[in-house]
Amino acid sequence: MQVHRDLQQLPDFRNAVITIGTFDGVHTGHQYILQQLQEAAEACHGETVIITFDPHPREVLAPQNKTVHLLTTLDEKIQLLEKWGIHHLVVVPFTKAFSELSATAYLEDFLISTFRPHTIIIGYDHRFGHNREGGLELLEAEQQKFGFQLLEIPQQVVHDLTVSSTKIRNSLQEGAILLANELLGYPYFINGKVVHGDKMGRQLGFPTANIALHDSRKLIPAQGVYAVNVTVAGKEWKGALNIGTRPTFNGTELRIEVYILDFNEDIYGAEIHVSFIEFIRADKKFDAVDALVVQITDDVAKARLILRS
Numbered sequence: 001m002q003v004h005r006d007l008q009q010l011p012d013f014r015n016a017v018i019t020i021g022t023f024d025g026v027h028t029g030h031q032y033i034l035q036q037l038q039e040a041a042e043a044c045h046g047e048t049v050i051i052t053f054d055p056h057p058r059e060v061l062a063p064q065n066k067t068v069h070l071l072t073t074l075d076e077k078i079q080l081l082e083k084w085g086i087h088h089l090v091v092v093p094f095t096k097a098f099s100e101l102s103a104t105a106y107l108e109d110f111l112i113s114t115f116r117p118h119t120i121i122i123g124y125d126h127r128f129g130h131n132r133e134g135g136l137e138l139l140e141a142e143q144q145k146f147g148f149q150l151l152e153i154p155q156q157v158v159h160d161l162t163v164s165s166t167k168i169r170n171s172l173q174e175g176a177i178l179l180a181n182e183l184l185g186y187p188y189f190i191n192g193k194v195v196h197g198d199k200m201g202r203q204l205g206f207p208t209a210n211i212a213l214h215d216s217r218k219l220i221p222a223q224g225v226y227a228v229n230v231t232v233a234g235k236e237w238k239g240a241l242n243i244g245t246r247p248t249f250n251g252t253e254l255r256i257e258v259y260i261l262d263f264n265e266d267i268y269g270a271e272i273h274v275s276f277i278e279f280i281r282a283d284k285k286f287d288a289v290d291a292l293v294v295q296i297t298d299d300v301a302k303a304r305l306i307l308r309s
């Protein structure tokens, strides 16, 4: 897949079959659209093109309530779309000026003149241009003049997609990992860098790699303990991960930290990838450190059992 971030440097697309969207999570619901895109492209010997915006339009248009919780960062989305065999991903820098283009200017001067689409695949309720003034009716009106095909994604499919995205976000925020993973079609994951903590872990007998996420907009699952798979320096390990404020030590800051099973290496500064497999329990305040150690020992045994094979 080719990723284009500069609209001035785009290639000449051959019979571009395009769709526009955020594809956050690239979950099972998005697969229907990816399939439509591929089928339409095969039929006209064309190229599949996904147009997405970065930053997220909501962050630019409503910055005061920008509680955008991303299932996937742009880099993660790129990795996932790559697996689907999409030919081109075009990342359009979403600016205030871009958002103020009239619907006709957006359609004619941006979408059509940039991509010369053979086919446009679009949700029945898709809106574009200043104040969301353009929609399917405008696309239909311009279809003849510019000679593109229009494929409408029906209401039911759009509805299912929205329900699915919301369900995944809510499930993760409630610790319902199994449901989230089923809807995603793969285990939810985070990417970050191993940073220094308070050096308490090794004293407890469980050193924990503290993870600083690459993107602060990434959705963090519910506080608690999880069985996870970890990739660090190209190798896979199993782990027990805690998301919490460490109430036993009267901590306040939210930390994400993982004890890696059967592992003993200095990995400060390393890139780390964690996939969530199962929720084990909620975060707790213990009266004594000994009790916390007993609990962590039990968590690790549970993680081992969940992740066996």
Ligand SMILES: Cc1cc2nc3c(=O)[nH]c(=O)nc-3n(C[C@H](O)[C@H](O)[C@H](O)COP(=O)(O)O)c2cc1C
Pocket: 197, 198, 199, 200, 201, 202, 204, 206, 207, 208, 209, 210, 225, 240, 241, 242, 244, 245, 246, 247, 248, 249, 257, 258, 259, 282, 283, 284, 285, 286, 292, 296, 299, 300
């Ligand atoms: C599997 C696991 C479960 C944990 N559960 C709790 C918990 O319930 N309550 C708590 O206060 N801390 C919990 N912790 C966090 C420990 O308190 C933490 O690892 C310790 O403070 C070390 O922190 P450090 O990496 O900054 O040295 C857990 C850690 C792990 C690895």
Ligand SMILES: Nc1ncnc2c1ncn2[C@@H]1O[C@H](COP(=O)(O)OP(=O)(O)O)[C@@H](O)[C@H]1O
Pocket: 194, 195, 196, 197, 198, 199, 200, 201, 202, 203, 206, 207, 208, 209, 210, 258, 259, 260, 261, 262, 263, 264, 265, 266, 267, 268
């Ligand atoms: N099994 C392990 N799991 C996680 N980190 C480990 C493990 N063994 C060694 N380490 C190293 O120890 C560090 C964690 O030790 P810890 O005492 O918790 O310090 P910190 O508070 O800085 O995280 C990790 O960042 C890593 O470099």
